[in-house]
Amino acid sequence: MSRPRFRIGSGYDFHVLVADRPLILGGVHIPYEKGLQGHSDADALLHAVADALLGAAGLSDIGSYFPDSDPRYKDISSLLLLEKVYRLVRGKGLVVGNVDITVIAEQPRIRPHVEAMKANIARVLYLSPDQIGIKATTMESRGVIGRGEGIAVHAVALLEVVE
Numbered sequence: 001m002s003r004p005r006f007r008i009g010s011g012y013d014f015h016v017l018v019a020d021r022p023l024i025l026g027g028v029h030i031p032y033e034k035g036l037q038g039h040s041d042a043d044a045l046l047h048a049v050a051d052a053l054l055g056a057a058g059l060s061d062i063g064s065y066f067p068d069s070d071p072r073y074k075d076i077s078s079l080l081l082l083e084k085v086y087r088l089v090r091g092k093g094l095v096v097g098n099v100d101i102t103v104i105a106e107q108p109r110i111r112p113h114v115e116a117m118k119a120n121i122a123r124v125l126y127l128s129p130d131q132i133g134i135k136a137t138t139m140e141s142r143g144v145i146g147r148g149e150g151i152a153v154h155a156v157a158l159l160e161v162v163e
């Protein structure tokens with residue numbers, strides 16, 4: 001049986017927006033009246049990317065590598081978690097081809113921060129920014145996200161076998 005040259009993975013994350021937390025998405029601190037709640041910095045965008053990479057590599061999910069019961073990961077930058085995930089992926093003989101991300105948020109506006117987010121992800125995953133897509137949409141004021149109670153992120157990653 002031949003081994004595939006490419007492997008695709010998908011990731012999804014959702015965090016609740018609360019007062020008195022910084023809003024960190026894609027490793028960027030976005031000025032806003034609320035931030036995402038979580039054990040780490042709650043960067044739902046990077047968590048979705050990490051799960052897409054782990055899924056494509058046939059590995060377990062981000063929660064099993066970085067449990068929220070572990071004090072080492074309290075308020076940790078998710079860029080550091082993504083670095084660790086990248087090393088796991090490389091350890092399986094895989095490199096990242098491209099990553100495509102959709103942020104679903106009613107507020108704040110994501111687009112002004114997309115280039116900075118791409119630069120962060122490109123640095124950690126050894127990509128050029130044009131290997132990363134980041135799009136944003138809303139829920140048109142409907143539902144939990146539409147009421148501004150949280151932010152969801154979908155990500156898809158393509159890995160290439162290089163060993």
Ligand code: MG
Pocket residue numbers: 013014015038042043044047
């Ligand atoms: Mg998360």
